[in-house]
Amino acid sequence: MLITEAEQRGRPLTPARLAERVGLSPGATSILLGRLEKAGHVERAREGSDRRVVTLRSTTTINAAADAFFEPLHLQLGQALGEFTTEQLALIIRAADNLRTTMETYLRDCESTPKD
Numbered sequence: 001m002l003i004t005e006a007e008q009r010g011r012p013l014t015p016a017r018l019a020e021r022v023g024l025s026p027g028a029t030s031i032l033l034g035r036l037e038k039a040g041h042v043e044r045a046r047e048g049s050d051r052r053v054v055t056l057r058s059t060t061t062i063n064a065a066a067d068a069f070f071e072p073l074h075l076q077l078g079q080a081l082g083e084f085t086t087e088q089l090a091l092i093i094r095a096a097d098n099l100r101t102t103m104e105t106y107l108r109d110c111e112s113t114p115k116d
Contacts, residue, residue, distance in 0.1 A: 003042060004058045004066070009104075012055035015044070041065075 002021050006013040013021070019029035033056070036042040041062035044054050081089060 001066075003056045004063070006056075007058060012045075012047075012057060014053060014055055018056060036062075 002018060003013055006017075015029055015033060016026060018033075019026050022029070022032075024032065033042060033044065037044065039061075040059055043057045043059055045057050046053065047055050081092075084092070
């Protein structure tokens, strides 16, 4: 999910950034990525002007699997929210957007803060 979310934000993860996010060593992350690549879920790509930089991309296989996994949840959430009025849902959406924006700003600030 971290790889897909980073792609959606237009800032694909590198293996090193993924290792930081999941709390694994670079070696353990490399093994994990190897397994995900072998399963057809992730691809490592060299993009941009600096060909040394490797970015991680999700594949259509993992996106289809995620859709199949989350579709039942989507239906259940729809049922759970069905009791709310349009106005109540608008308020929930506004609150969720405020929380998302705050979290994205926090993560962006964490990424730009130099580490010792």
